[in-house]
Amino acid sequence: MSSVPSTYETTTLRDGTVSLGVHAVPENTLGDDTVVIKPHYIGICRADIKEIVGSRDVMGDRGPLFGHELVGTVAFSGAGTGIQEGDVVTLNPNITPTRTTGFAEYIFVHGTKEQLEQAVVRVPEPEIHNDVWMPEPFACIVHAVKKLLELTNAHSLEGKKVGIIGAGCAGLMFAMYARHLGASISVFNRGEMRRAFAREQRILTEGEIYPLGDTKNHPDNFDLVIVAPTVASAEILEIAADMAADEAVVLVYGGTRNGDRFPLGQTDVDSIRRNERIESVEYRGKRLSISGAYGCFKEDYEEGYRLHAQHPHEFPLERLASRQISLDEFPDLVMGMAAGTEDHPGKVLIEVGDRR
Ligand SMILES: NC(=O)c1ccc[n+]([C@@H]2O[C@H](COP(=O)([O-])OP(=O)(O)OC[C@H]3O[C@@H](n4cnc5c(N)ncnc54)[C@H](OP(=O)(O)O)[C@@H]3O)[C@@H](O)[C@H]2O)c1
Known part of the structure; x- marks a missing residue:
């Protein structure tokens, strides 16, 4: 049974402005070719900032990157996807352009079974929520x-x-x-x-x-x-x-x-x-x-997990996190980053809690 509600909080990037609002989950969106991920943590990437200011060439085969670094749980998986509900996963944004932004309570990804197997990558580290890093x-x-x-x-x-x-x-x-x-x-x-x-x-x-x-x-x-x-x-x-x-x-x-x-x-x-x-x-x-070099594949995520698990002192990826904010704080902060009035080293993470 799907745990996706009928409305959800999501950001919109329009004409260089980021806003946050509650939107209806589009009707008929929970189809056989759909995976819905509930992100727990989302990372802000330099590519997100470039897309706000319009200084990034968007590749048609993978679409905009705005909101693509995340760790979350599968809240719904359509019958034709082969993905397990409840799995902790991350996203490979280089596979299908048919997806919504990750700067949201839910992200909707559509594709063939083969695409989704590449795009929705299981995270084998259960403790990743306690010591967050971005795969x-x-x-x-x-x-x-x-x-x-x-x-x-x-x-x-x-x-x-x-x-x-x-x-x-x-x-x-x-x-x-x-x-x-x-x-x-x-x-x-x-x-x-x-x-x-x-x-x-x-x-x-x-x-x-x-x-x-x-x-x-x-x-x-x-x-x-x-x-x-x-x-x-x-x-x-x-x-x-x-x-x-x-x-x-x-x-x-x-x-x-x-x-x-x-x-x-x-x-x-x-x-x-x-x-x-x-x-x-x-x-x-x-x-x-x-x-x-450009982009990555599922096997690169798997090699990344292996390196992090086997060599934690050589790959202290969690130390890259410099700041943690809420989804409510995100639009102001990211617009400041785009305007150049705010700059943070390392990775700024958004923790997505449940809506009150
Ligand atoms: N090929 C791929 O697959 C791939 C994948 C992901 C990202 N990227 C690209 O990798 C790049 C870096 O991403 P990131 O996550 O490391 O970004 P980041 O954490 O925001 O760091 C940006 C870096 O760029 C430097 N910088 C910015 N403007 C500069 C300038 N005019 N002259 C010299 N240095 C300047 C900054 O130095 P200061 O500290 O001096 O500001 C900082 O070191 C981005 O262009 C991103 O799109 C490529």
Whole structure:
């Protein structure tokens, strides 16, 4: 029997404004092809902010991302879905565009049995509600590293010098994973707030985190440079290429837009990122490989759970949570983030309680 009520609280993103209200559950929505998830925790992602301000190219095959990082319980599963009601699950937003926002009391996901098996991923950690971490975006990092190793015919990063631009959530998780795979890491971040957060949360040591300007002291130095800030402007990509040693790889993970090219018209970095390719370029007398990664699959979530369970000290993902708010507080806070008047390091989590 479905535990979905006839009305529910949900957010709406319209013309750059986020609002919260009570809406009727659309009639006939609880069909055979539907899974309804009741989120307990939802993470705010940089992609959500980009969609508010309109600076993100939305991919038609997966739809808008607004409200996609979550951990919740299956409240309803249609007869044709193969998903178990009551299971603790997370969402892979890269599979079907036919879904509602996760910034809500309930999220409605529609698809074929095969799509839903990929999109609604069971969480094997029962204690995740006590010590919350977000399986996605970690699955994207797991996927990106796996793709990088595949594209470069490598098995590990043992002994490699890895430079990471950006100490946001993505940069910090790349740092954890590269260190786990045997690399020495140096993370460069523009502002002090995220550098302090990384140190205070004991995610990075003093010798692993630097101001972005310090990249000048490390020219031609890194075997791998990971570009993980909000924007991968030509200036940031140049910094990455300057840091890279001859024959190094530059992994572009975040922040490209349709048509972006680097270096100076040579490669379509946005297409490299979204199509997960690798291309060789000449840059100031060096030969570099530019590679990219985008999205993730169910097996990346499963590998993420394995890494977290087997190596909790190397993957302290719960320490990324910097703040917890209610759904009522969400519209004001996220509009502040979009306006640039509010900024929080790590991950802001929304705890979705039951409506009074
Ligand atoms: N490829 C994929 O599959 C995938 C998946 C998920 C996310 N992403 C992308 O990854 C990127 C990072 O996400 P996140 O969750 O780590 O974001 P986040 O936690 O909000 O961190 C944003 C980072 O970008 C830096 N930054 C912003 N503007 C900058 C600028 N103009 N110059 C230099 N640094 C700047 C910030 O530095 P300050 O501290 O100085 O502000 C911070 O380090 C986003 O673009 C997101 O869309 C990609």
